[in-house]
Amino acid sequence: MITERYFNAALLGGLALVAFWAYGADEPFTITLVTKVAILALAGVGLNIALGQGGLISLGHAVFFGIGGYAMGILASHAQSYQPLTLGPLVIEGTNSMPLIWLAAMVAAGLAALLIGLVSLRTSGVYFIMITLAFGQMFYYFSISWPAYGGEDGLSIYVRNSFPGVNTLDPIQFFFLCFMLLLLALLFHAMLVRAPFGLALNAARQSPERAQAVGLNPFRLRLAAFVISGVITGLAGALFADLNRFVSPTMFSWQLSGEIMVFIILGGTARLCGPVAGAAMFIALEHWLGGLSEYWHIYLGLLLLAVVLFAPGGLIGIITRRGAAHD
């Protein structure tokens, strides 16, 4: 039996090793694949805080992913064209600086999460799922019909944005930038679970009556978790756009919301590294099975079915021989 801690170390170490190996073997495409894993896993870490700890089944997390993507696309395109962005009296210069873009992506995603959360967290269960899905579709169709930034065709950025001291055009360096952010997010999640906030959030999921009876407000706890969750997923969106140097409405699509949730379920709901294991599996399957058949989603569906029916603790649950982290 392997403890979860060792498995997590092996998983994260393995991800870095694959990147190193690909660098040595001069396989830039493989580096791109593991970078994609790290970025999608980061998006999953965001959702895992809302879903795993808060019990909030959000089918609209692509909203935050897409907002992060468009924050990058919009700022970088204005830097590309040397045209400042005018919002009424506000004039914003475009930028190529990743830290600034990340900040903008996180603030914008956090604000969106606050507004969406204020409305949708008044509902629960199926209604919450449907309302988050509805918000997702709103953003999706808005991005399609908004011509200023490419509309349906999306928006290309010709040069990857810059980070001080890092050559972001070098795949391995960009991978480590993304990987570090993933580690930071995981560290933050691990601390949050043990901190009083995590204790209260977990209790509010398990027994809202109990949380209220000790003077805690479940709505506010969930709202805070939802905002934190949106901020992290928004950051992942900005990185994803930078990886592809391209933003399009598909980043807002409900399929993407579903995929982020699939990472978590495959890896193990509420497990710290569940989204990492899930995203790695998803990308590996997409790559290998996708090479065999363009209908690879059928096999993914079967796998997901098997996990939900026979291994509710996901991959991490199987390997550490423990059941679901919670019901």
Next chain:
Amino acid sequence: MTEPVIETRGLCKRFGALEASRDVTLDLRAGEIHAVIGPNGAGKSTLISQICGVVKPDSGQVLLSGRDVTGWDVAARARTGIARTFQISALAMEDTVLQNALLGVFGASGWRLGLFRPALGYADLRDRALAALRRTGLAEHAAMRTGDLSHGQRRQLEIAIALTLAPKAFVMDEPMAGLGLEGSREITALLDGLRAEAPVLLVEHDMDAVFALADRISVLVYGAIIATGTVSEIRADPEVRAAYLGDAA
């Protein structure tokens, strides 16, 4: 006379055709255990729900230390000093016993919920949680998963969490529900010592416990209080005997 800790004035609550509370006026005074008894469906749980803020009365008021809290929500009343226990244990079953007790300490103190420092790292607060567990005989089970506790231990944990709130009043909904003789005796001894800290409003079906503990008893029948008095007054009341106690008293 000093001001009552909890007071209800003319509470009325209807659920469709059912009158769950009819002009319920009662008070809980410092230092006492005030038991509310009555047959099933008499409106005892609805009364507790209105006092704790889960259910809003159609008319009437709830006062806490003289302050009208009728419009307040559950969490605000809990922070102001009402500690309730549930008839059916409401606990975070996946968390440890200590984490459940800590929840009370963090919740009631209006503590800003930190994001970084571990909950177990707040030594003074952890000590408060452990002290509550010790008093309820759960200290040695502190690291146990709450879902693995026996039914009786869960009842004790309910009381331990209430203790961590250091409340102005305890409101207990059938703390002895489902307990055997031994378990009831332990809880009875625990509650007996509690009234010195804060008064207890006790809803309970176990008449032995009620008669052993209560300073005053109110009898609720069809949503209305038909009598309030000391144990001997209630035992002697012909109306109460007819409506509820029967030959048991």
